[in-house]
Amino acid sequence: MSKLSSISRKVPQILRHGILACTGLFALLPFIWMVSLSLKPQEDIFAADFHLWPSQFSGVENYTAAFVSAPMLHFLANGIFVCAAIFLVQLIVCVPCAYALAKLRFCGKDTLFAAVLVGILIPPQALAIPHFIMLYLFGILNTYASLIVPWMISAFGIFLLRQFFRSIPDETLQAARLDGLGEFEIIWRIMLPMSTPAIAAFGIFSVVAHWNDLFWPLIAVRDQEISTPALGILLFRDDETGQSLGPLMAGSVIIVTPLLLAFLAAQRRFIDGMASTAAK
Amino acid sequence: MSTKTASARPAKRLGREERLAYGAIFPATLLLIALLFAPALAVAVVALTDWQLGATTLHFVGLENFKALFADPVFWTALKNTFLYVLIVVPGTVVLGLIVALLIEASPRLRGFYRAVHFLPVMSTMSAMAIVWGTMLHPTIGLVNRVLASIGIAGPNWLRDEQTALLTLAVIGIWQGFGFAMVLFVSGLKSIPQELYDAAAIDGADSIFERLRTVTLPMLGPVMMFVIVLTACRCFEVFDSVSVLTQGGPNYASEVLLHRLYTESFNYLRTGYGAALTVIYLTIIVCLTLGQTRIMERRVHYT
Numbered sequence: 001m002s003k004l005s006s007i008s009r010k011v012p013q014i015l016r017h018g019i020l021a022c023t024g025l026f027a028l029l030p031f032i033w034m035v036s037l038s039l040k041p042q043e044d045i046f047a048a049d050f051h052l053w054p055s056q057f058s059g060v061e062n063y064t065a066a067f068v069s070a071p072m073l074h075f076l077a078n079g080i081f082v083c084a085a086i087f088l089v090q091l092i093v094c095v096p097c098a099y100a101l102a103k104l105r106f107c108g109k110d111t112l113f114a115a116v117l118v119g120i121l122i123p124p125q126a127l128a129i130p131h132f133i134m135l136y137l138f139g140i141l142n143t144y145a146s147l148i149v150p151w152m153i154s155a156f157g158i159f160l161l162r163q164f165f166r167s168i169p170d171e172t173l174q175a176a177r178l179d180g181l182g183e184f185e186i187i188w189r190i191m192l193p194m195s196t197p198a199i200a201a202f203g204i205f206s207v208v209a210h211w212n213d214l215f216w217p218l219i220a221v222r223d224q225e226i227s228t229p230a231l232g233i234l235l236f237r238d239d240e241t242g243q244s245l246g247p248l249m250a251g252s253v254i255i256v257t258p259l260l261l262a263f264l265a266a267q268r269r270f271i272d273g274m275a276s277t278a279a280k
Numbered sequence: 281m282s283t284k285t286a287s288a289r290p291a292k293r294l295g296r297e298e299r300l301a302y303g304a305i306f307p308a309t310l311l312l313i314a315l316l317f318a319p320a321l322a323v324a325v326v327a328l329t330d331w332q333l334g335a336t337t338l339h340f341v342g343l344e345n346f347k348a349l350f351a352d353p354v355f356w357t358a359l360k361n362t363f364l365y366v367l368i369v370v371p372g373t374v375v376l377g378l379i380v381a382l383l384i385e386a387s388p389r390l391r392g393f394y395r396a397v398h399f400l401p402v403m404s405t406m407s408a409m410a411i412v413w414g415t416m417l418h419p420t421i422g423l424v425n426r427v428l429a430s431i432g433i434a435g436p437n438w439l440r441d442e443q444t445a446l447l448t449l450a451v452i453g454i455w456q457g458f459g460f461a462m463v464l465f466v467s468g469l470k471s472i473p474q475e476l477y478d479a480a481a482i483d484g485a486d487s488i489f490e491r492l493r494t495v496t497l498p499m500l501g502p503v504m505m506f507v508i509v510l511t512a513c514r515c516f517e518v519f520d521s522v523s524v525l526t527q528g529g530p531n532y533a534s535e536v537l538l539h540r541l542y543t544e545s546f547n548y549l550r551t552g553y554g555a556a557l558t559v560i561y562l563t564i565i566v567c568l569t570l571g572q573t574r575i576m577e578r579r580v581h582y583t
Binding site: 024133201 | 297298300301302307309312314319320333351376380383387389390392394395396397398399400405406407408409410413415418421426459460463464467478510513519520523524541545546554562566569570579
């Protein structure tokens, strides 16, 4: 009897693992395939029969080819630089504004907040034409600036930080004022350290969006020199070496890995951050 | 800021506070106008002109661009395809995301592992993964057709066939998004109080499916709504996979709104036409988001 019930209790468990293994395989398959191909020589990829593991290991050749014929590390460095610059500027611009909206009284506050809410509604792709024209007039298309300037403001960032700042009690600010801290010192030395969860969520949201973005770099940038990873891999595909699948897959591994490693290192932060900012 | 200090020294305190506030909001307000509102207005204005990128002359042509747009069969194809894409990807993402979320939360075993595995596609750079999908769907050496061939089926050329191109892109869309839906459903499941399950058990709802029907699914209503709208918004923004894999082809079979917008505005440089398309696109997204806010508010009031 007890044995029977333990079996009947195990069936749902086995079913659970079975189904999750299937959906998990669906999620992982492109990654497995990508890594497998990146280790194979061209003949192996085109061979009539397929094996996951290469019959002849050419991982070194493929990755070398990817690194040598395209500036992969340069793409990654561009990605880091552009994402960091965007997030830094967004913080500098959004934090004081969010603080004013949360804690200060001034004329026009409701109008500004309404404007922020409307701003969240506008999908950034819809502004591509005027942004392009603007950067063209300034003569800074095809520069790092063209990748950063359109994203200097984040209406969503202001909203997110404002919501968090409101939860910080006024007494804390009052105490800081009594200690003789100026208002801007309060923002950067009291509010910011107390808002790490919100800042982290905003940072993850911002960096993931711009690291993976293809639409805007495709419009603003033509040069390999300033390409971000998402655009770089496409330029590599159109390149001669990228025509061979082995090096192309090796290049994809190089482009995809950094963000995935960051995610695996701080899973909880990433998942919570992405989920809490989804309300956009 | 307590009201007490403010009322004790109203004029002076408020004056200082206001000056501070204006200093704090100045950069953000300036950029909101320069980078969001003025451009949004500019799109609407450009849509009414015959302007082309680089041209020095500009004439107002009224609604000519919209007329040209509505007379263009490719626009209607793109619109139809986009809605079709939404109609496939949204249910697929929601159902798959919900099943995975329910299974992951059913037991603590390997919970973190499964969550990470299913979330990986969400974090991956789509342009690179689209290239990978392209090789998986290759008619002869691709994984999909190799597997099909091993059971005696000759698979089509997925991305070059008018019948399958959009469907294939939709599967890639589901692959990219269902992990995110899962995470949102998991947070929804966590907020369902245990007492409800206890009460359902007393009422005789013992089996898993009974509990699912009486407690879990009704309580997930608002999250469900949210996931649907969020996924729909992301579907309307589909661009990367189309641009990398099919460029809207073959014969516009996988052409979608955002890719159309990109091609017209930046490849053909038909700026006025592109701007008109943008206005339509903007209208759809805004209606969708506002509709969601409406429904969410109603739920808060009446449930």
